[in-house]
Amino acid sequence: MKILYLNGPNLNLLGQREPEIYGRTTLADIEGKVRDRAAKLKVEVEFRQSNVEGELVTWIQQAKGKFEVIVLNAAAYTHTSIALKDAISAIGVPTIEIHISNVHAREEFRHKSVIASVCRGQIVGFGANSYVLALEAAIIVNER
Numbered sequence: 675m676k677i678l679y680l681n682g683p684n685l686n687l688l689g690q691r692e693p694e695i696y697g698r699t700t701l702a703d704i705e706g707k708v709r710d711r712a713a714k715l716k717v718e719v720e721f722r723q724s725n726v727e728g729e730l731v732t733w734i735q736q737a738k739g740k741f742e743v744i745v746l747n748a749a750a751y752t753h754t755s756i757a758l759k760d761a762i763s764a765i766g767v768p769t770i771e772i773h774i775s776n777v778h779a780r781e782e783f784r785h786k787s788v789i790a791s792v793c794r795g796q797i798v799g800f801g802a803n804s805y806v807l808a809l810e811a812a813i814i815v816n817e818r
Contacts, residue, residue, distance in 0.1 A: 675716075675766045677812045678741040679805070680733055681709065681723035682749035689773075696774050699802040710778040713811065719766050727751055727758070734769075743812035744769040752787050753778070759779070768815045772808045773798040 679702060684691060689700035705721045706806055712719045720741075724730055730751065744767050751758055752771065762769045771789055776799030778785055790796060794815050797804045 683725040738765040745808040771796045
């Protein structure tokens with residue numbers, strides 16, 4: 675089983691950016707935690723990050739036939755990107771939306787996810803562990 679982890683804008687700044695919200699764990703630290711757990715579960719994972727919406731759209735489109743599940747932290751694009759929503763919908767690869775913080779306990783504009791309706795589910799508010807929980811969820815999604 676292959677899982678594609680996609681990370682949107684500013685997630686390359688994890689560990690530095692608003693540590694009171696996102697913590698001090700870096701994206702590389704998170705990737706390491708996920709890779710350790712994936713190895714135990716005999717699952718292959720690939721991580722990518724981009725600040726560019728179009729690049730994320732391209733990666734989603736290219737996932738069809740290569741990955742069984744996408745785990746997507748679209749960051750700010752969660753609340754604005756019809757393009758991401760359309761790409762997810764078009765390819766038919768089950769996608770799990772994740773967020774480090776509980777977006778529903780934050781600013782009002784973060785409460786609405788444009789991509790939620792085309793994602794299999796959401797994992798929010800568990801910090802860096804949201805990524806590991808998404809790995810477990812991806813395995814369950816793939817078994818269906």
